[in-house]
Amino acid sequence: MIEEGRVVIFVTSGPETPQRCATPFYMATVAAAMDHEAEMIFQIDGVLLLKEGVAEGMTAKEGGKTIIDFIRDAKEADVEMRVCSAALQLHDMTPDDLIEECDGVVGAAYMTEKGLEADMVLCY
Amino acid sequence: MAEIKNCLLPDDLLYHVEYNVWVRNNGDGTCDVGMTDIAQSLAGAIIHCRPKKAGKKVKQGKSLATVESGKWVGPVKSPFAGEVVAGNDAAVADATILNRSPYKDGWIVRIAPEGGDAALSGLLTGEAAAEGFAAYMAEKELAECVHCEGFDG
Numbered sequence: 001m002i003e004e005g006r007v008v009i010f011v012t013s014g015p016e017t018p019q020r021c022a023t024p025f026y027m028a029t030v031a032a033a034m035d036h037e038a039e040m041i042f043q044i045d046g047v048l049l050l051k052e053g054v055a056e057g058m059t060a061k062e063g064g065k066t067i068i069d070f071i072r073d074a075k076e077a078d079v080e081m082r083v084c085s086a087a088l089q090l091h092d093m094t095p096d097d098l099i100e101e102c103d104g105v106v107g108a109a110y111m112t113e114k115g116l117e118a119d120m121v122l123c124y
Numbered sequence: 125m126a127e128i129k130n131c132l133l134p135d136d137l138l139y140h141v142e143y144n145v146w147v148r149n150n151g152d153g154t155c156d157v158g159m160t161d162i163a164q165s166l167a168g169a170i171i172h173c174r175p176k177k178a179g180k181k182v183k184q185g186k187s188l189a190t191v192e193s194g195k196w197v198g199p200v201k202s203p204f205a206g207e208v209v210a211g212n213d214a215a216v217a218d219a220t221i222l223n224r225s226p227y228k229d230g231w232i233v234r235i236a237p238e239g240g241d242a243a244l245s246g247l248l249t250g251e252a253a254a255e256g257f258a259a260y261m262a263e264k265e266l267a268e269c270v271h272c273e274g275f276d277g
Binding site for chain 2: 003026029030033034035064065073077
């Protein structure tokens with residue numbers, strides 16, 4: 001078993017499929033809690049989860065914990081979160097639209113490198 | 125035993141308030157570490173507990189175990205550097221033991237502190253621990269501790 005590995009989670013699901021939007025944060029938090037380096041990269045509709053005001057009103061299950069709380073748990077566990085620059089453009093967003101938990105905007109080359117360097121890659 | 129908002133803190137244990145863990149000095153160069161009553165209440169019904177394996181060396185603040193409930197997951201942080209001697213197989217088999225018996229059957233990891241008993245000098249006990257946890261609960265705006273049926277704190 002790898003004691004301290006790297007986990008990269010690509011998130012393309014967004015507010016239209018809320019039931020898919022808690023697990024990636026949970027998995028990232030688990031990985032960080034196990035002392036692995038965990039990074040989430042948001043692409044396509046995934047960037048909307050980090051848009052100011054979106055995750056507050058979202059739950060994966062009716063009456064469940066909000067996605068913003070899953071995001072905050074992940075941040076508390078030191079999970080890094082970055083968004084795809086092209087996906088920002090897709091949704092006519094700028095970095096100013098993103099919540100403070102976001103660690104920055106990255107390009108495709110960065111994402112490719114991170115995926116290749118990782119010990120585990122998950123996609124949601 | 126100290127009690128804060130229905131949360132129990134046995135007097136014979138040492139505590140790391142920030143990490144929300146207790147430590148029992150076994151007197152043989154090893155210590156048992158577990159979640160406090162406050163920590164088990166925060167987690168809610170625990171469904172998985174995965175301690176680090178025996179032989180694993182950990183630094184202070186690093187994860188001794190990963191604990192999961194339905195909505196929450198987090199590490200049990202080591203209050204000092206040391207080497208894991210054993211994990212609690214009973215907690216692995218049935219993690220609800222952490223809710224039911226946080227200070228007795230629900231110990232999580234047995235660890236040999238680096239530097240022996242000197243490693244325990246920074247931990248709190250008695251009134252100092254109670255004051256620390258009272259401040260911790262106030263800061264996080266925590267409600268009363270919740271005890272399940274059969275709780276043996």
